[in-house]
Amino acid sequence: MKVLVMIKGDGADEDKIAPTDEMFREMNVYNEQLVNAGIMLVGEGLQPSKAGAKVVRDTSGEVSVVDGPFAEAKEIIAGYWIWQVSSLDEAVEWAKRCPSTQGMRSVLEIRPFFEMEDFAKVVSPEVLEREQAIVDRLKAQQG
Structure with missing residues (x-):
């Protein structure tokens, strides 16, 4: 199973700890x-939210752009990993071993990726084939 592990920190601490x-x-x-x-x-750290932007689409379809920093954010994503594990339990055990920064609260959120077969009951075979072709093309481009 492939999982995304997001390293979340307190938005208020974002610029306090270098x-x-x-x-x-x-x-x-x-x-x-x-x-x-x-x-x-894969695993990478992310720059502070002041270096980023949010693209927001409201319920009417209106699109706006909000430049960082995101002062209203209670949690920010500071980095991430993508892991290949045998189970969610294995991912949790590895996450528990992660070092933490003294004096800073952090949360590791673990989310499994969807697999193509997860959609087989709700999406037509033709659409799944097209999606798989895109995935295959992307893998070929990345080598």
């Missing part, structure tokens, strides 16, 4: 364990 050499060393050890176990497919 990355340190010690933080990187601890995370490097953890990431190396994930890679050695064959679990980690």
Whole structure:
């Protein structure tokens, strides 16, 4: 099963804690364990929300753009991993081992990816084939 693990932090702390050499060393050890176990497919940190934007479509279809920082955000996504695990329980066990920053509250949210077969009962075979062709083309482009 493939899962997205989002590293969430308190939006109010976003600019208060800068990355340190010690933080990187601890995370490097953890990431190396994930890679050695064959679990980690991708993992990256994200810049603060002040470097980003939100595209919002309201119920009437109106589109607006909100530039960061997102002061109203209670939680921000600070980074993520994509893991290949045997079960949600395995992902939880790995997440429990993740180092944390002293004095900063963080949450790891784990969400499984949909698989094509999850849609087989609600989507026609033709649409699934077209979607699979897009996925295959994307994989080919990425090498």
